[in-house]
Amino acid sequence: MAALKARIFWLLLALTLLSGTARAADKDSFGHGGQFGLRAGLVGGYNMIFRYDQSPLCAPAEMKADKDQKKVCGHGAPLAFDLAASYALLDFVEPYVFLRLGLKGESQTHTLPLKVLGVGARVYTMSDSAFKIFIEPAMAWELEAGDSGAKPTWQYKKDLLIHLAAGPQLDFSRYAGVFIDAGLTTGILRSLHTELELQAGLQARFP
Secondary structure (H helix, E strand, O other), X not given: OHHHHHXXXXXXXXXXXXXXXXXXXXXXXXXXXXXXXXXXXEEEEXXXXXXXXXXXXXXOOOOOOHHHOOOEEEEEEEEEEEEEEEEOOEOOEEEEEEEEEEOOOEHHHOEOOOEEEEEEEEEEEOOOOOEEEEEEEEEEEEOOOEOXXXXXXXXXOOEEEEEXXXXXXXXXXXXXXXXXXXXEEEEOOOOEEEEEEEEEEEEEEEO
């Protein structure tokens, strides 16, 4: 009887230890699988532009005909807020929709503050750890038009954007983290323009 009691004792002890280990593992898991996410970031960078004949100007206007204006130029891009809502299908893949809103217009191209709506996904390495790296491809539609200084001959087309970025994320808990990333966002219709960008932000997740 004593031997049986001892076996039961050791079995219960083993089960208790395994249960505690499992709970600790769950507590220490930082995978996003099955969670909704809300993300906010601040984006800035440098815009490089190759104009088409009817594209908006990309530098302060000179006393020349439109066809003689600069074709290639660059300037700092106005800061913008990046807002996104996501759902992680699995720990390592997190599709999202996003909205990017410029804080001011772009004076060089006589463009109103940026308005971009798009879809993308974050693909994580080391997806169950607190520190992870992500790669972020996305596509978007640029919607803003020209400001009051724009000429009728300049074409402010709605632009198709292709975005690719990568960076680290640090999750403080299963429900919150911060991130930074660097990437490129390229438009092809209004002009051939690429923004070299940096972003920093935070993400909240539930449940």
